Amino acid sequence: MRGRWMKHKERLAEYAGMVEAGLDRLLPLDGLRQDQVMEAMRYSALGGGKRLRGAFMLEFCRISGGDVQAALPYACAIEMIHAYSLIHDDLPCMDNDDMRRGKPSCHRAFDEATALLAGDGLLNRAFETAVSEEAAGRLDAARVLRLTRELAGAAGFYGMIGGQCIDLAYDGRMPDLATLNELIALKTGALIRVACRMGCIAAGASEAQIAAADTFAARLGLAFQIRDDMLDVEGDASVLGKATHADERQGKTTYPALLGMEACRQEVDRLTGEAVEALDQFADREFLTELAWSLTSRLK
């Protein structure tokens, strides 16, 4: 069991390395007058994060029989979108967070204007990457279009940004469980779901497989957020790389606040079980199964 998990950890590290190298290449510093903002884009997009979204995309592509290299630009694009959302979320007018991934948040390391533009730059660069000649070189135009359409939909007003908007609308008020579920499904869930879907689409998987990947991601995304909320209560700030009890301080409604810690633990297990069940559409599901269960007890 332990040996097998080590093997999986190596694959996860390999995917993270591919995404990191891809981002390094797609976000070059090349002596332009505007390079200060590229430095901020690189500061936030490189050298940190679990790269789970990228890894999910690449693995779903692989187990759907696709060319992982063809999915790589999209894995990088989704990580750019994730990074931009964190930069803008951390800004003083939003969550006003000073730390992120164990280092000062972008606007603390640079300044607010630079962080604003770095976020804009990463969001825009994600779409440049998605429709680039490089991306289109390995896939036909119709598939590139569908991938970009899925990405844009999940990141936008009807996806991740929509979740941030609801978060903002309920700032200081206590949403009920239905509202919190909707908020999380959009704010965190949409990007995780689309990562898994896009891996399948890049590989030309069947609609049944795309739907299964979607279910896997929806369940796991919610479990992931609940675990995140739990870590804000019981985690170790030095391991997490950011302050704990931030939700409480900011008056945010969280799953532990609504359900209590013990019920959260059970929810995480139940949802992860359902996520893993959805994988029965795929023959080679060992890595995703182990990864999903490993996330239930993660410490950061």
Added chain:
Amino acid sequence: MRGRWMKHKERLAEYAGMVEAGLDRLLPLDGLRQDQVMEAMRYSALGGGKRLRGAFMLEFCRISGGDVQAALPYACAIEMIHAYSLIHDDLPCMDNDDMRRGKPSCHRAFDEATALLAGDGLLNRAFETAVSEEAAGRLDAARVLRLTRELAGAAGFYGMIGGQCIDLAYDGRMPDLATLNELIALKTGALIRVACRMGCIAAGASEAQIAAADTFAARLGLAFQIRDDMLDVEGDASVLGKATHADERQGKTTYPALLGMEACRQEVDRLTGEAVEALDQFADREFLTELAWSLTSRLK
């Protein structure tokens, strides 16, 4: 002459109306929990602006023999990107402008967090629109891809955002003319150029025509910015819909500051002449010619 210009003004109004109706449809308020941010998106994207970028795109499509309806989603997308850039530019950490298009800027009418998300939402929505089923319904996938690639490139780090970055880097310092030209070519020019290019591309125009549209737009875009700077000095705030002398107050380097007003006037005429000359690749160039010359004496 006057009668002909009235006819052109009608066409400009018709294009603006098409873009306005398109934006109204693409940015619906439909009772979602996140609607407050859509209200802010609509506040900034609808009901104002000259819609020059949209009009250029639709006209270049028309005179290249294309279907104007096929270009309309892209005209709306480019106006969304223009609107997002103004929202983020007006934020306190950037230019801190209170007024825009004769009404309070987005963060003054709503709040900073809402304005931040409204900007993000519009940028993202532009790309959703560019790759939407609707856009793809009238053009083949390869052309949709090229249009989206052009749009993303012009809006991003190597285009408009890059210009904003240079602007930021020179904040409080006096750039020389070469730097100011580069800044303006990116910050204002890139989006105007791509609007004209995309109109041709949507119509399947020749590469020579695309290049001619690009030259027209590059010259006119610079003339437009010089005129903008002049209006900040000599314009009427009540006509402009925003405060004058803002550049001076913010210590921005402008063309009048570098060249003087009389040389600016000559530059605007010279550049507009060159822009109009580039139109010789098109048979039906009356509207663009008149529009270009009308901009040299605009009061807002």
